[in-house]
Amino acid sequence: MSDAEAKVVSKSIRIVLDKPIPGKVIADAIIKVLTHLGQNLNYKGKIIGHIKAIAEAGEDYIQISLTNLPDVNIKASLAWEEKTYTTFSLIINIIVFGYEKSRLEKLLEEAIQLTPLFCNFTCRE
C-alpha cells in the first residue's frame, strides 16, 4: 500500500431516467459500482475503510456498503425492490487507507462509466 492515511472521496448525483426502472435493477447497478471499487481498493480481500452508497427516492431508499469482498451489506425500505423509479438521488462515499485520492476518484468515475444505468441517462450533480 502506498499511502498510510485514509483518503475520502464523495460523489452526489441525481439521476433522471427516461423510463421507470425497477428498484432491484438500480440496486444491482450500485452493487456493480461498489464491487468494481472494492476489487481495486482491497487489502487481502478486505476494505481498510468502507465503500458506501445510498439511493433515495422520496421515502424509499437503499443503502449498500462493502467492507469484505465479495459480499455487500444492504439496508433498504420495504418497498424499494418492488417499485419502479424514474428519478433518484445517489451518494457514494469512499474512505480507504493506502491509496492516493486521485486513484479513488479515477476508479469511481471508471465504475460509473462501466455501469450503463448511471451514464446513459441524464445525471445532474
Next chain:
Amino acid sequence: MNILLFGGFLGSGKTSVILQLAKYLVENREETVAIIENEIGETGIDDKLIAQQGLKVQGVFAGCVCCQITGELLTAINEIHSDISPDWLIIETTGLAVPSKVVDLLMNYCKCFDSLKTLVSVDASRWLELKEVAEPLVVSQLQAANVILVNKIDLVDEQTVKELEQEFGQLNDNAGIIIMNAAKDIAPEKLRELVML
C-alpha cells in the same frame, strides 16, 4: 440527558447497532432519543439512513469531531439539549475518530449531560488486517471503550471470537465485552446492557 458515544473503525457496524438500540429505547422503554451523526465526507449517508427510520438525527459533516470540527459538535449537543432535551443522545463518530479525544472534549467543555458512556464496535472479520494497516488508530479506539462490541461474529469461527475477546481484554481490561451480529436482531438483554449506567 445521557450520552452514548459510539466509536469504532469504518464499517464496524456502529450504525447498525445504533438503529436497533434507538428503536429499543423508544419502543420498549418509551424514552426519547436524538442522534448526532459525524461523517468525514461532505455529504452524509448514515444520517439519511437513520432519518429514514423516523429517528431524530443531526448531521455534522466535512471533518472529524475528535480533532477538526470540535466546535460544531459542541454546538450540536447544546442545541439538542436546549431544543429537545432527550433522555438519550447518541453520538456516532466517524470511523477515523479517536473516542478518547471526544470524551475529553465533552468532559471539559460540555455541561449539559448527566452521564457519558463510550461504546466501541469492532469488526471481528477484519481485525487482523486492520491492525496490519492502522494499528495505532484501532487500538486507541478500543482502549477508550467502556464497552467493546465484537461485531460480525457470524463471519468468523468460535475460536477466533474467543481469541479476540482475550486480546481485547488485554488491550482494555476495564471494558465490558459484548459479542454480537448486528446484521441480525440483537437480543433485548444485550441492548439493555449497552445502556446500563
